[in-house]
Amino acid sequence: MEGDPMKDKKHDAANKDELVFELPDFLSKFEKNSLVVLGIVTFGLTLARALTGDVDLGELLFFGKIGLYPLIFFFLTLLAIYFAYLSYRETKKVKKESVLLPLLIFLVAISLLNARGDPIIERSQLTVALALSTILLFVSFSFLNLMKLETSLGISLLISGIIVHTAPAITIHAQGYEWTGKYLAAMDPYFYYRHAKTIFLTGHIPEKETLSYPLDPPSFAEVRLMVSVFMASVALLLKNFSITVHDVAMVYAGVISGFIVLMLYLLIRELFRDQEPYNLIAAFLAGFMLIFNPAFATKAIAGNCEDDALGMFFLVSTFYLYALSFRRRSISLAFLAGYLLLLLNVTWSGYLYAVTVFGVYAALHAAANFFNKKSCIEHIPYFLIPVIMSRLSIIVMHPKGELFSFQRPEHLFVVSVGLAVLISFLLEMLRAFLFEKEKSRETLAPRTYGDKIVYFLEKHVTIISIVMIASSLIFISFFMDPIRVPSYIINTIKGTKVQDIIGMTTAEQSPMCDSLNADCIGTLTNQFSLAFLFGLVAIPSLGYFLFTKRLWGASFILAWSLPMLIGVINKSQFQFTASVPLVALGGTLALFLTAKKEDFETLRVVPTFIILFSVIFVPLLLHYSPSKLPSLQPQLIIGPFGGITPIVAGISGASEMVKWSSALEWMSKLPPNTVILTWWDYGHWINAVANKTTIAENRKARPWMVQDLAKFHVLIEDEEEALKLAKKYNASYVVIDYTMIGKSAAPHFIATSNLTAPPGTPGREGERMGYGSCYFSSESSQLKPRYEQTDEGLVLRRYIVFTCSIGGNPEDYIAAIIFQLTNDRVTDIKVSPIFVRDGRLMMGQPIPWRLWQSQTNASILGVQPLRAILANAINYAENRDMYISLPTFNTLVYVPAKFNNYMETRLYLGDYLDEYKSFGLAHPSIKKLKHFKLEKD
Numbered sequence: 001m002e003g004d005p006m007k008d009k010k011h012d013a014a015n016k017d018e019l020v021f022e023l024p025d026f027l028s029k030f031e032k033n034s035l036v037v038l039g040i041v042t043f044g045l046t047l048a049r050a051l052t053g054d055v056d057l058g059e060l061l062f063f064g065k066i067g068l069y070p071l072i073f074f075f076l077t078l079l080a081i082y083f084a085y086l087s088y089r090e091t092k093k094v095k096k097e098s099v100l101l102p103l104l105i106f107l108v109a110i111s112l113l114n115a116r117g118d119p120i121i122e123r124s125q126l127t128v129a130l131a132l133s134t135i136l137l138f139v140s141f142s143f144l145n146l147m148k149l150e151t152s153l154g155i156s157l158l159i160s161g162i163i164v165h166t167a168p169a170i171t172i173h174a175q176g177y178e179w180t181g182k183y184l185a186a187m188d189p190y191f192y193y194r195h196a197k198t199i200f201l202t203g204h205i206p207e208k209e210t211l212s213y214p215l216d217p218p219s220f221a222e223v224r225l226m227v228s229v230f231m232a233s234v235a236l237l238l239k240n241f242s243i244t245v246h247d248v249a250m251v252y253a254g255v256i257s258g259f260i261v262l263m264l265y266l267l268i269r270e271l272f273r274d275q276e277p278y279n280l281i282a283a284f285l286a287g288f289m290l291i292f293n294p295a296f297a298t299k300a301i302a303g304n305c306e307d308d309a310l311g312m313f314f315l316v317s318t319f320y321l322y323a324l325s326f327r328r329r330s331i332s333l334a335f336l337a338g339y340l341l342l343l344l345n346v347t348w349s350g351y352l353y354a355v356t357v358f359g360v361y362a363a364l365h366a367a368a369n370f371f372n373k374k375s376c377i378e379h380i381p382y383f384l385i386p387v388i389m390s391r392l393s394i395i396v397m398h399p400k401g402e403l404f405s406f407q408r409p410e411h412l413f414v415v416s417v418g419l420a421v422l423i424s425f426l427l428e429m430l431r432a433f434l435f436e437k438e439k440s441r442e443t444l445a446p447r448t449y450g451d452k453i454v455y456f457l458e459k460h461v462t463i464i465s466i467v468m469i470a471s472s473l474i475f476i477s478f479f480m481d482p483i484r485v486p487s488y489i490i491n492t493i494k495g496t497k498v499q500d501i502i503g504m505t506t507a508e509q510s511p512m513c514d515s516l517n518a519d520c521i522g523t524l525t526n527q528f529s530l531a532f533l534f535g536l537v538a539i540p541s542l543g544y545f546l547f548t549k550r551l552w553g554a555s556f557i558l559a560w561s562l563p564m565l566i567g568v569i570n571k572s573q574f575q576f577t578a579s580v581p582l583v584a585l586g587g588t589l590a591l592f593l594t595a596k597k598e599d600f601e602t603l604r605v606v607p608t609f610i611i612l613f614s615v616i617f618v619p620l621l622l623h624y625s626p627s628k629l630p631s632l633q634p635q636l637i638i639g640p641f642g643g644i645t646p647i648v649a650g651i652s653g654a655s656e657m658v659k660w661s662s663a664l665e666w667m668s669k670l671p672p673n674t675v676i677l678t679w680w681d682y683g684h685w686i687n688a689v690a691n692k693t694t695i696a697e698n699r700k701a702r703p704w705m706v707q708d709l710a711k712f713h714v715l716i717e718d719e720e721e722a723l724k725l726a727k728k729y730n731a732s733y734v735v736i737d738y739t740m741i742g743k744s745a746a747p748h749f750i751a752t753s754n755l756t757a758p759p760g761t762p763g764r765e766g767e768r769m770g771y772g773s774c775y776f777s778s779e780s781s782q783l784k785p786r787y788e789q790t791d792e793g794l795v796l797r798r799y800i801v802f803t804c805s806i807g808g809n810p811e812d813y814i815a816a817i818i819f820q821l822t823n824d825r826v827t828d829i830k831v832s833p834i835f836v837r838d839g840r841l842m843m844g845q846p847i848p849w850r851l852w853q854s855q856t857n858a859s860i861l862g863v864q865p866l867r868a869i870l871a872n873a874i875n876y877a878e879n880r881d882m883y884i885s886l887p888t889f890n891t892l893v894y895v896p897a898k899f900n901n902y903m904e905t906r907l908y909l910g911d912y913l914d915e916y917k918s919f920g921l922a923h924p925s926i927k928k929l930k931h932f933k934l935e936k937d
Contacts, residue, residue: 035083039101039140042076045069046108046133050126054115066113073109080105097143104136107638119174120651124644127167131160131291132638150280154265157287161261164291166254168650169302183657184249185303185650187684188698192228192305193249194688199225199232200245211687212697213705214675214729226347227252227307249305256309257300261287263316264580268587270323271553278591286587289531289641295579297646303654308576311348314340316580318354318386323556326382329450334382338389345393350577352412353564355390357581358383359416361559365552366424372550373435376428377461379552380421381453387417425457425465432461501753501765502700502707505746512572520569527575530640534586535561541592542585554588561585656739657685663735664689670732677731679713679740679747680706686735695729703755705729710747713740714770717901723931734932736908738863738887744904745770745807769808772894774817774860775887776873777803783877785824795822800873802892806841810834814852814894815843817860819870826870826919850920857897860921861909863888900926907932 054067084098108129115125138156142149171181184190198206205225209217231252235245265287272279290296299308318340325333345351362383366376394407457464512527513520524532539558546554564578660682667676667690675693676686683697696705708725713736716722726734740747745768752766780801787794802817813834820828830846852858862869872889875882884890899905900923911934916922 033097033144035080035087035097035101036140036143038076038080038083039105039136042073042105042108043133043137043140045072045076046112046129049112049115050130054112067116070109070113073105073112077102077106077109097139100139101136101143104132104139108132108136111638119172119177120180120648121644123167123170123172124647124651127164127647128638128644131163134160134163135288150269153280153284153287154262157265157284157291158258158262160258161287161291162255162258164647165257165297165300165650166251166302167647168654169250169254179654179658179661180651181250183303183654183661184305185301185654187681189249189303189305190684190688191698192225192231192307193245194684195225195228196231196235196249196305197245197688199228200235205229209701211691211693212683212695213702214693214695215705216702218701224307224347224349226343227305227310230310231305249303251302253300253304253306253309254302256313257296260300260309260313260316260580261290263313263320264290264584267316267320267323268553268584270320270327271556272551272588272591273327273553275551275553275591278593281593282587282590285590286531286584289529289534289586290580290583292638292642292646293529293531293579293583294642294645294649295527295575296583297642297649298579299576301646301650303650307348308350311344311350312576312580314344314347315350315354318344319357319556319560322358322382322386323553325450326379326552329448331381331385331449331453334385334450335389337382338386341386341390342392345390346396351390352410352416353577355387355413356416356563357560358387359420360563361556362420363423364546364555364559366420366427368546368550368552368555370427370431371547373431374550375454375458376431377424377457378454380424380457381450384417384421422468425461425468428458428461429465432458499759500703501750501755502703504765505749510572511570512575513569516569524569528579528582528586529642531583531586534589535565535582538585538589538592542588545591557581557585557588660685660737667692667733667735673730674733675729675731676733676735677709677712677726677729678735679709679743681739681743682735682737695731707750707753707755710751713751713904714744714748714899714902715751716903719903719906719927719929719931722903733935734907736904738891740904740908741771741891741893742773742805743770744899767808769896769898771896771899772804772807772813773887774802774804774814774892774894776869776876776890777801777816778873778876780816781873783874785821796824797822798824798874800870804894806834807894807896810836810841812856812896816846817849817892817894818846821870824874826866829919829921853920853923857900857923857925859895859897859900859905859916859923859926860892861895861905861916862892862912863909865912865915866892866919866921867915895923897923 049069054069080102084095084102087095087098111125111129111132115122115129135153135156138147138152138159139149141147142152147155168185169181171178184193194211195206198204205228206220208219231245231248234252235243235248238248265283268283268286269279272282275282298304299306300312318337321333321337321340324330325337341351341354344354362379365379369376369378391409513523521532521536539562542551542554542558545551546558561581561584564574564581568574568578568582664685667674667686670690670692672691673693675695676690677695678686680694680696680698680700683694686692686694687697696702696709700706708728712722712725716725748770749766749768754761754764754766757764780803782797782799785796785798788797798821800819800821802819804814804816806813811834814831815834816832818830818832819826820830829849831849831852832846833844833852835842835844849860869889869892872884875884893909895905895909906927906929910926910929913922913926913928917924917926
């Protein structure tokens with residue numbers, strides 16, 4: 001029977017209507033998550049902006065000048081908000097991605113809007129945008145279920161940290177910025193770079209110094225050069241790709257910083273594993289804050305190839321593996337933690353700090369467990385194994401060709417470990433006596449080797465405690481003064497006051513604050529960003545959790561951060577070391593945030609409000625400008641955490657090296673046996689770049705040689721005596737730069753001190769006195785000539801003012817120099833003296849320079865001719881393109897009478913002595929040089 005053709009056609013049509021094209025599973029995820037796709041597109045466009053540049057669209061409303069990309073990103077922000085609204089309308093729920101992704105896209109847009117103008121600022125803002133878009137990308141992957149959220153957050157922090165901290169290693173190809181990315185960030189990194197080159201070329205660690213301290217080269221047997229070995233090894237592995245040791249030195253700290261951020265994230269997540277999901281928020285917040293933290297970037301930034309970054313990586317990694325070993329009761333992980341602590345010992349002087357943290361934590365943990373009637377020694381095996389393994393460093397660090405020998409541990413090591421173990425066992429013995437029926441392990445069979453060890457220790461706790469008490473008493477009696485133990489611990493935490501003369505002149509040894517007051521909190525917030533304030537809020541909450549909920553993560557964070565908080569207040573040298581624990585402390589505030597619907601009915605609302613208010617409203621209040629919205633951009637959200645500060649600081653740190661580059665190139669061409677007489681500050685540069693010998697360098701390993709240099713510069717007046725000292729070291733050249741003017745008080749203090757006298761000896765400390773620097777002040781000057789009535793009629797006059805710093809007793813110095821120029825000729829010179837009234841410094845009325853000089857015998861000199869300096873000041877107003885901003889062209893030097901004939905005055909300020917004498921500025925007693933001649937090549 002034949003079918004109905006019309007019916008068949010209708011059936012076919014129906015089949016066509018039912019035909020549906022189904023996307024593959026992978027693509028269907030993108031179709032259903034348009035908001036997430038938008039996040040991925042944002043990353044792609046950010047990368048394109050970084051690689052191709054922007055198109056200027058000119059002025060646009062209140063945005064001012066704007067490019068194409070910011071406009072696109074603001075449109076994407078609006079689109080993301082719209083997609084979030086559609087999601088809410090469909091599900092009636094506020095999803096995480098609906099809040100997080102639009103916020104991140106908006107922050108990227110803000111960063112790109114500000115990526116213009118100054119090339120360094122532009123590159124820094126682009127870097128921030130790339131870091132934020134990287135986080136956006138991986139968070140988007142997690143929302144697509146391509147990876148777990150905790151994995152995506154960890155990877156995004158790692159990559160973002162590397163992006164931000166390696167940015168200073170990239171050269172900016174713009175006029176005047178070609179130097180960026182070519183020099184290390186400071187002086188000290190050149191020490192490790194130099195030895196990395198030596199290891200790369202020879203395959204051996206140098207045994208002793210070869211380019212400094214020519215009369216007594218120090219040994220390197222106990223100098224930690226692991227970072228140099230690391231850089232040389234990486235360079236050797238990559239040499240076939242044309243990667244040099246300098247390339248590795250430039251990026252090493254930036255790359256390592258990313259891994260430090262990752263390890264901190266893992267550590268916080270593990271320490272508070274029993275606080276999920278809040279631990280993940282706290283871990284991410286800590287990692288994010290660390291990326292932009294200014295104090296962290298003082299060492300962990302591209303170009304700074306010192307040992308600090310690698311040491312911090314080993315430290316945080318050790319803590320993470322300890323946390324894993326303790327939580328999992330794994331002895332094998334404890335041994336791995338011990339290996340990393342051993343690497344830390346041979347890498348960084350912060351090793352003892354790590355041991356101190358372990359000790360404080362162990363005591364705190366024992367106390368918290370005793371309070372909760374739990375085992376007070378459950379952590380002992382996982383604590384002692386790493387600490388004991390770390391002492392194997394004697395196998396690595398000993399003179400070449402000699403067998404290693406056992407050395408008595410440092411007092412700090414013994415006190416930290418000994419007290420922690422002693423307190424733990426004493427509390428456990430007391431617990432066993434008071435709460436015998438509630439002993440936690442009596443009814444549990446040991447499951448791991450760690451459990452078996454703890455079970456054995458608990459079983460014999462009384463005997464072990466008695467032995468430990470006896471051993472402690474013997475040690476304290478024979479090796480330490482028992483009365484001084486408490487003060488020793490306090491001084492260690494605060495940072496022992498520097499007693500040696502040379503150390504007293506080093507800025508990083510000075511305290512950051514006099515006391516913990518409002519000014520100090522402001523200073524600490526500037527250095528450690530909002531993380532510091534978050535940490536202050538988190539401290540009482542962590543303390544409560546420690547003793548009520550027995551959160552051992554709380555005891556660890558408090559033991560890590562509180563000693564460093566005290567330490568950094570008393571010694572600014574601890575800034576980098578304190579940065580990670582203080583950020584970790586601040587991150588724990590997120591443990592108390594609202595992460596669930598029911599949290600909004602609890603006290604978790606309070607810290608949530610604190611964080612939101614801090615990162616959003618505080619920047620708006622402090623930096624709002626109604627005339628221009630872009631003034632908000634550098635500070636909004638990211639700014640309170642540090643913003644572009646780490647990137648800019650990493651670049652500016654190398655700017656001083658630019659001024660020395662031509663001189664170092666010239667020195668590199670001198671004969672190999674050339675010895676340079678210069679202040680120790682520049683030793684590492686000359687040793688590493690010019691490969692020439694200096695009398696001393698930045699480690700100041702031979703104090704008496706440093707004092708010889710100090711005497712040569714700012715104590716010796718007899719040129720014959722100075723020449724004799726130079727010949728003592730076979731010095732061929734004397735090198736001085738302008739920074740020696742500002743720091744002259746330090747070498748003068750060293751030169752006039754008694755290095756061999758013990759602390760407290762009368763007359764041990766020298767005189768604190770130096771040059772005064774007088775800077776051209778355009779604000780105080782009258783640069784445009786004006787007519788004035790004189791006895792000779794109307795004349796055109798300018799007044800050029802230089803404001804001065806104080807180098808010693810204020811009343812021996814001047815506050816300002818005022819040059820009167822009549823028809824552009826100097827017709828009068830006056831100075832403003834300084835006097836003290838009610839404890840305050842006051843500036844007196846100007847008096848004639850000749851009157852002041854007749855009373856004080858002081859001088860005013862300059863590195864450049866006076867006429868050139870005054871003409872340069874006039875150019876500031878009349879021909880800005882010709883103005884020279886170098887300090888030698890816009891600064892004069894006030895020379896106290898005592899300094900008139902010091903060698904630094906005559907060598908560095910004596911080239912145009914006749915001209916300054918002709919103006920009556922140079923004292924007649926200043927003598928010209930006979931034996932030293934200026935090298936004009």
